[in-house]
Amino acid sequence: MSLDTSRFIAEHVDALKPSGIRRFFDLASTMDNVISLGVGEPDFVTPWNVIEASYHSLEQGYTAYTANAGLLELRELISDYLKTTYSVTYRPEDQVIVTVGASQAIDIALRAILNPGDEVIIVEPCFVAYASAVSLAGGVPVSVGTKAKNGFKLQPEELENALTSKTKAIILCNPNNPTGTMLNREELLPIAELVEKHDLLVLSDEIYAELSYEADYVSFSSLPNMQDRTILISGFSKSFAMTGWRLGYAAGPAELIQAMTKIHQYTIMCAPTMAQYGAVEALRSGSASVEHMRKSYRQRRNFVTSAFEEMGLMTNKPGGAFYIFPSIKETGMSSEAFAEALLIEEKVAVVPGSVFGESGEGYIRCSYATSMKQLTEAMKRIKRFVEKQQA
Numbered sequence: 001m002s003l004d005t006s007r008f009i010a011e012h013v014d015a016l017k018p019s020g021i022r023r024f025f026d027l028a029s030t031m032d033n034v035i036s037l038g039v040g041e042p043d044f045v046t047p048w049n050v051i052e053a054s055y056h057s058l059e060q061g062y063t064a065y066t067a068n069a070g071l072l073e074l075r076e077l078i079s080d081y082l083k084t085t086y087s088v089t090y091r092p093e094d095q096v097i098v099t100v101g102a103s104q105a106i107d108i109a110l111r112a113i114l115n116p117g118d119e120v121i122i123v124e125p126c127f128v129a130y131a132s133a134v135s136l137a138g139g140v141p142v143s144v145g146t147k148a149k150n151g152f153k154l155q156p157e158e159l160e161n162a163l164t165s166k167t168k169a170i171i172l173c174n175p176n177n178p179t180g181t182m183l184n185r186e187e188l189l190p191i192a193e194l195v196e197k198h199d200l201l202v203l204s205d206e207i208y209a210e211l212s213y214e215a216d217y218v219s220f221s222s223l224p225n226m227q228d229r230t231i232l233i234s235g236f237s238k239s240f241a242m243t244g245w246r247l248g249y250a251a252g253p254a255e256l257i258q259a260m261t262k263i264h265q266y267t268i269m270c271a272p273t274m275a276q277y278g279a280v281e282a283l284r285s286g287s288a289s290v291e292h293m294r295k296s297y298r299q300r301r302n303f304v305t306s307a308f309e310e311m312g313l314m315t316n317k318p319g320g321a322f323y324i325f326p327s328i329k330e331t332g333m334s335s336e337a338f339a340e341a342l343l344i345e346e347k348v349a350v351v352p353g354s355v356f357g358e359s360g361e362g363y364i365r366c367s368y369a370t371s372m373k374q375l376t377e378a379m380k381r382i383k384r385f386v387e388k389q390q391a
């Protein structure tokens, strides 16, 4: 008889639900000719000069660990970038840490601040990792839903209703995955007031900040009195098409960044050295390639927004990121049934909104980080599928 190894698994890990996105990828990978609007990553290859700089660093023998918090040169560039782009000032020496993707920044930020039972507000529909990251850090995720009729924008009174004496932090993602919603200064200010009134911290996930299409991006940290209450999280995955490099960063109050660095030094040591050299080049030279990608995403956003409108599926025009979140309520199907049938019948992979939280039910997430040719074909197939359901 083989040993039942499952009994060794910690209860809080056993209780985690596997990400609902994976199931669709696994199914799609068994099929030919599938157009995937499922994955949340750029279709661009990392700019060549970034690849070359990383390659060069290896040739020069830079193959050892860096400082725990990352190369000082990279932290200086991150600090300069945040200042020139978002008017927020961070000392590279002790207020910036380079991490293994924004994912690790979120993990160590939560582990650094949460005592068992502390509550963290999660604004749904949201990135699938937040709730699990809070649970793994010993905290309790508390969901606040947003609605399509409000453009999936967090309503301050709904946020305030969810706060308790145990609330320690809010995770805000702006622009948002999966809705593409972007909050402007006027919409962020009342949230900042509540953060101050209730003595909270904000984990501000700004990984899509470079991909804003309508208005200038406002970093949460730049709002009055918010710099001391914000851990700004970002990275290179989306804006520089560097998902596989696994490089991100956090900037925040020195005490919090130092607490995060303690966890980082014992668990990770440092982010990959060759990726850090690539990131140095990305920040030194990056704005032209970022602008090129942003323009292309904007064009695709306009195309998919009109396509869904023409199909009669209600949708908000995304303000940022590379996702659109149209309603499929018009078909009478659940989001999971819709996504599954669309994949099997028309070979288009999308993600059911329900995986992003309860308030995502009735919607699907489509990533438009794929070529116009693929998008045009995908929209044709979705239209045919929707018409069949409504016939």
Ligand code: PMP
Pocket (backbone or CB within 6 Å): 040, 100, 101, 102, 103, 104, 127, 173, 177, 205, 207, 234, 235, 236, 237, 243, 246, 247, 248
């Ligand atoms: N935050 C959000 C909102 C994301 O969508 C993602 C990636 N899908 C991440 C963080 C993680 O990014 P990284 O590759 O830098 O770990």
